[in-house]
Amino acid sequence: MNSQINQHSLFVSQIEQAMRALVGSIEDAEIRKYGLQAASDIYDRLLPYRNMSNGIPQPNAVTKEQAVAEAYAIAYSHLNLPKFVDFSQIDFLLSEGYKDAAAVMCGSELEKHLRKLCVSSGIDVFLPPGSTGEPQPKKAERLNADLASLSVYNKLEQKQVTSWLDLRNKSAHGDYHEYTVEQVSLMVQGVRGFIIHHPA
Structure with missing residues (x-):
């Protein structure tokens, strides 16, 4: 965003x-x-x-x-x-009641990590050049699917990543009433654990 x-x-x-x-x-x-x-x-x-x-x-x-x-x-x-190390800035915003900003920042960290995982796994992070001749970066959900298809992580984890990306998209597009602070807190915990268990 x-x-x-x-x-x-x-x-x-x-x-x-x-x-x-x-x-x-x-x-x-x-x-x-x-x-x-x-x-x-x-x-x-x-x-x-x-x-x-x-x-x-x-x-x-x-x-x-x-x-x-x-x-x-x-x-x-x-x-x-x-x-700050790890997610301390995100944790701070969440603790102060800024759930929407925390969700956006957490989602950004997740997407960056997905791209790093793709690079380390030999997965292209760009789509083939389009009519402009310029390669376009893959969307986060496409990266997620590509990683799961190569068994970098399992299908259950793929679904979890999809749900985190969906929450991030809701926060980025202003759909603030479609999720709660508790859901953002669980997202932050989950993404933190995901990054630890799947280092790039």
Whole structure:
């Protein structure tokens, strides 16, 4: 899913400034928590002026939850702090109630891992060139099917991956009421275990 937030916008820069002031004085986990709350407050403050190119997307296009989570993640990356290991960023967003952003990020990690598995298993990750002459990347579900057909993992796992991809697609397309925070939590646990059991 393409970003709806300009990484150089006032919205992002103000979140970054709020967190940067704390670097070195408190633990990274506390910086994350503070930054997410700051992102929400800054969103509310800038929302009335969203038509002034301050980086706040139109609410009918992007929910506050999605905008806040995405802007926070961009701002945090600008701090150049040590990268989180495993799924800690996803776990953090989920623990703070941002189930939709967590689902999108988890789905992205899953798709990246499927591509890595295909490469390590000798499976082409591109479709044959089309009319434009340019090869097109395979969709995640096609990668899933190809991996299962070569017995990289079994059919039951293939079905599980399909369900995770379906949840990711629902979150990416704004169908937020079609799944629960509990389902996202199970997805995160499942994808984490899947990646551990099937290293690329």
